[in-house]
Amino acid sequence: MTEPYLQVKNLNVSYAAIPALANVSIDLAKGERLAVIGESGSGKSTLAMAIAGLLPKQARSSGTIDFPGLSHSPKPGKDIGVLFQDPSGSLDPVMKIGDQIAEVAMTHQGISWIAARVRAAQLLDRVRIPKPLSRLNSYPHEFSGGQKQRIAMAAALAGNPSLLIADEPTSALDTVVQRHIVDLLDELVREAGLTLLFVTHDIALASERADTIAVLYQGRLVETGPTVRVLGEPEHPYTRALINTHISLDTPRAKRLAEINVADL
């Protein structure tokens, strides 16, 4: 087997002594698109942020996260682009979007301000924001939710990352917009040959878009493997329950667990 791009070994993360991830180990190959699925609170965001190097200060962690596929330690923003569920979280409300994207490009690519502005306009065009040159001077609030997520994508790509981490990037958007954003994300990932880790509670989305799936349940990685294998021949009862019941991981926990029949797990 070729060397993995990313290797997580025995990762434990806790918040105020309460474990959020227990002994998670996972490899990611270069160019692989991995979906991390699991119900709310299962540790998906914690895993994504640990890999991005963006765990909150109060988090305690042990284990290792290595990037054999990189010749240096990864820098968030440069080697790793991050997209959050709420694009407002990644965009500064009082800064023009062109400046925000250009700043990432200038900082991480060592190019001049003028070149960075041009790059920002190109990226806005690439994420299909109309009239990109004139929109450089607009503020985030002048755009719709879907457009803001496109702009966040442009900012995430401005450092030319090799890994993109997307934490439920479409959950806050309505269904039609969601599909457009996911299609665009797919396109950009393929075009740039990015490795992708995306978090989703939508098992249907994972089945369509991921090469591999990792299932988290209460902070443990209960199953991982190629999408076709995990969904076609799930080994873990929790994965089987997810597939069989077709429930959305969005529904409140009590209702969900009643449907899943925890006694089987």
Ligand SMILES: Nc1ncnc2c1ncn2[C@@H]1O[C@H](COP(=O)(O)OP(=O)(O)O)[C@@H](O)[C@H]1O
């Ligand atoms: N900043 C934080 N401080 C304290 N507890 C947290 C924090 N972030 C997450 N947690 C807890 O860690 C667990 C995993 O959360 P999270 O990784 O956000 O799960 P998911 O993304 O799957 O919903 C949950 O029990 C959550 O309450």
Ligand SMILES: [Mg+2]
């Ligand atoms: Mg989350």
